[in-house]
Amino acid sequence: MSTRPSETAANSARLNGPRAVLMRRGGTCLVLHCEADSLPEVLHWGRDLGPLSDAQLAAWRSARAGVVSGNADVPPRLSLVPQQAEGWTTTPGLVGSRAGLGQFSDFHPTAIEVVAAEGTDQAPSHVRVEAHDAEADLDLAIEIELTASGLVRTRATLTNRGADGYGVDSLLLALPTPPSETLVLDQSGHHLRERETSTHEFTLGSHERTTRTARAHAGSSIHGTCEPGTNWNRGLVHYVHVAWSGNTRTLAERVVTGFQAILGGELLLPGEVVLNTGDSYVTPWLIATWGEGLDEAAGRIHDYLRARPGHPTSPRPVTFNAWEAVYFDHTLEPLLALAEVAAEVGAERFVLDDGWFGSRRDDRSGLGDWVVSVDAWPNGLAPLADAVHAHGMEFGLWFEPEMVNPDSDVARAHPEWILSPRTHRPQEERQQQVLDLSNPDAFAHVRDQLLAVLDGVRIDYIKWDFNRDLPEAVSPLTGRPAYHAQTLATYRLMDTLLAAHPELEIESCAGGGGRIDLGILERAVRVWGSDCIDPLERQDIEAGTALLLPPEMVGSHVASTTSHTTGRTLNLTLRASTALFSHMGIEWNLLEASEQERGDLAAWIGLHKRLRPLLHTGRVVHLDAPDASWRAHGVVSADRDEAVFTFVRMSTSAVRPSVAMRLPGLDPSADYHLVELLPDGVPSDLALSLRSPENWGWWREGVTLPGAVLGELGLRAPDLYPERATLLHLRRA
Template sequence: MTVFHLRAAGVSLVLDTRGDAAYITHWGPDLGDLDPPDGLFTPAVPPSSIDVPLRLSLLPSLAEGWSGRPAIESGHGFRTVETHLHEQTAVIRSASPDATQKVVTELELTGQGVLRVRHRFTNRGHDEFVLPNLDVLLPIPAEASELLDFTGLWSHERSPQRAPLRHGIWSRESRHGRPGHDDAFLMVAGTPGFGFRTGRVWAVHLAWSGDKRIWAERSALGCSVLGAGELTAPGEIRLAPGESYETPWLVAVFSDAGLDGLSDRLHPWIRASSHLRKPRPVVLNTWEAVYFNHDLTVLGQLADAAAEVGVERFVLDDGWFTGRRDDRRALGDWFVDDAVWPQGLHPLISRVHAHGMEFGLWVEPEMISPDSRLATAHPDWILDSGPTWRWQRSLDLTRAYDYLLDRLTALLTEYPIAFLKWDHNRDLLTPGVAHRQTRALYRLLAALKQAFPHVEIESCASGGARIDLGILPLVDRFWTSDTNDPLDRQSIQRWTGVLIPPEYLGGHLGAGTAHVTGRTSALGFRLATALFGSAGIEWNLTAASPAEKAGIAAWIAEHKRLRPLLHSGRVVRADSPDPAHLLHGVVAQDRTHAVYALVTLGTPAAALPPPIRFPGLDPDRSYTVRPIGVPPRTMQDAPPPWLAAGGIMLPGRVLTELGLPAPLLTPEQALLLELS
């Protein structure tokens, strides 16, 4: 046994395998060359404790003196029997004292400094074994004493919440059968007061789309951990002799440059394995434009209007299949409604293609309506027995798998569909089935991807209730939230983007009065908010004025021009002393080009706002700063001279450290600035 020291991109992972168990003795800043002598990482033995030093193994339990939440509920500890290091991956094999239970732990440190950890448990006994929860735990230092995670509601996802890490456990559990609108999403522990640009932070995310738990614990014994794992019901995981269970990957990231430092590791890592092969097309989705009013003439005119402003993908939302005139029936009957579409979808698709646009279609395969032909034919395929949710129930994917694959294959074969908006509009309220349901979903998506590699899939779960790194390899886009209200979207996109790169995050231009909130917003604010990310429209453009259409066309042209930057650059966010002000942007990897948005969410705290300081620039280059897009509304007797002049050139060091005087934007406005 030995000490493994993995290093990448300013991060060190030190794994001590000397002795009976393997211990992570350091995960954080790079330690440089290291040849630790025996005993270097061994702590003192305090009074009234076990009589040997307490060290947290990869599978901590009561058997080794750890009285916190264990990695696995077991009456014994696990002993390391074999270790192996291949490039940047360490493999640790452990066994129970009687060798009937074996665990293989993989720890990989990627070139971007992202740590991935998972366990594989194998039943080596002669009888069936009921596996309790099996989790991954990582130690964090005492300085990481403040927590950030997230909660939320439908149309208000990724709402941040912060608290000190005190003695005990702060645990977040999801029992939705999906991550949920209140998904903890990313649990961050850091130095007190850490922000987007400052502080040391350690963060974990569980790459899993079903039930899960994620937590932080500080023990009075002196240890602190971040942990996560799939949340299974009692008896849900039953292993016959020789069978194995593999945990989801725990994705862990350290940064000494605040939350933006997490993105600086996560986004390049995600992009390194991205299967996106072309620029993200500008989308028009029909939902808030027509809802269930599926009429060829109406939708044809909408397609004409979409093409006129430069849309590249036209997506037909809910209401196209047999009997679906409202949200109370027909889910599961995935046949084109010949009463509404006597010639099928071909006439609409031909019109869309004639304009050079791709065609996309909404589906919700994991759900079934009690009022449907499928429910009548296969009542045993219905999972939920409690209250309906949006007048629907969950469909057992393990039983309906072949039917769903056949129906979706038939649709994708008959029609030239380039995109599926894959929705999931209710929680799974049946205990003990979330594991197999999630695995079946992954298998179904993978089968469709293999059969139709040209078809892109969007993960939508009544908005943003299923955004995670488990499903990401199987989809091409996330629907970030069901709200298109730009005021709410500013926060939702800001926090979702800590983990997910912007090219995956759908953000749409909605109507002047938001359908979800009823709030009315200026066109310029809506355009500036939807510019960043995978841009689209969810608005009945046939009702837009000529001036509005001209503004939208100019916005789409601007987005297409900036798209190579927006979808490949570094995402940066400034910390502001005034919560009414936000500044975020994207900076090219070579720092020659950048776009920023200065946003006012509400009434500023002072008559003169703080200067605009631009993070992420090269201090030794000079930049031209110029406004782009729709000029925001201001309340000022005179603008700052640099803005009145149409721009300015200054060194990056000045723009970052000193900044530029800010204009006096009224609430719910955004100023877009391009730097080159």
């Protein structure tokens, strides 16, 4: 990601007195106030307030201040890096010391740079404030950017100017949220059920979410506050995301002085970051969004990601992954047959998963030996790769470069390359440990083996997996915790491969959805949303993922008829219509599918390809279904001329027929023609649920209604059986 916008105007000056900076872009207003004796504070972040003069900003800030008994004689401040020296008495922005000295920061600004982005008529889009702490002899630079979509990005750089080392224990950035937001918003989950979004009361105190093992199946990719009753389309919400693939820490804090804020950054363990003279520590970007409803807040992130120079612009290839078809049974002839069938149904990428290297015939050995197995592949990977390419598909390969089985050549030769405390090994997960990529020798070994494989056969795509947590991640080389260094080394390894093979694409997979963040997505083009591809489970998994990522960056595959992870047997319409909206793929042994199933799957893939330009560029919207037995969402084109919605019946309901559901995102002044959407030749689930055609009502023939009616009054979904789905297509009449 770019660290700063294109500049057309900039001014930099020393800060000798109060200065207010009004940033307005993308429907967002951010008011930044800078004093000569304190770090900058955000007075407002949210709805655009319109133009404000310096005098109005000064008067507004004065009207907000107050001193009460029992507190300091000056009003407290919540700066971007909160300090006790400014009256902030809960979680500080900076925690660190010089062997116990210089613990309480007191940064004073020395310079401010204000930058205007291209095409904004000199409206500030980027501000950089430099400050110095005389006692600890530290420099601090804070960057804050307001993107074209109204998204806020901020980070800090801490530099040691002293003669001895300075240990950084924590460096967090803080943004205020409005007092009307009296609920905390975050996510929880576990492997196969990630990113379940919930709210709870925002009581006085700290509400903290951390990732401590560099994976986040149970973690929260977003953390914020919202008003009571907030849903997808209504209610004020603010939330943040830490763009980092290691350990993270976010807090929602509400204090008795009337402040409430969200703080976020990297979670550092003692001794992880010690700055020698002249060294710097740079925080991850803190990504911050807001909206009236969750969809508007998420849309700011989606628009930002889609505007990046590195965001993929080519159609996202339909991906066949061979894992659930063959598992570790790598035999050329069945795989050649699979590739042929995958091409016939319309797949555009074929991925060979785990089991192609070293002694890897199961998950107990061989991991870390990135050499093509002569037992499984006596003629190398070229026969399969060439056949895949001859079918017009890309060839992808599975790697797990950070991990190692103790039963492997590399672990036997270099046990000192395994992240481990001095006295014992961490607990094994999946019979594997973690390689210390912060060790230059271990890094070079993995880099060279991976490059040799990539140089030996044409590989278009890597499924980069990360299948275990990192407990007790200590580098034997230094004896210190290595989460920070390991994350940077992983980034460096990805960057090295992409530099050597610029056309290569990488997917971030971590036992499914354990590493989904905007740090890894500076290198990867998509994530594997979850190892669970049961379409009923995926409804909520993908809804939670949508709070961060647009659908084209989330892998969602058509599952096997009977789910590998839940045992449910579900029909193809439900499975395919769920995968349709995202980066579509197939995770199914098609050699066992009937001719009818293959034909129907090909029709669904054809429909996806036809809709792909809309699905992967339009505005993602979710319906606030008043009945919990339904899940419904859709995509509306940027010009609001076209939309596709899916309605999924999860279970039976106390209410029958269904209640009406509003369709968001449409043009209220336009008329829309609505009709059921199906691939050619595929029967409708309505035929099963409603049986008699006269019960189908308007759903089959269609109806034309104003956008205002659809958005305010809504419509009833047909009375589907449970575990069924139907699609609705809208076009401006």
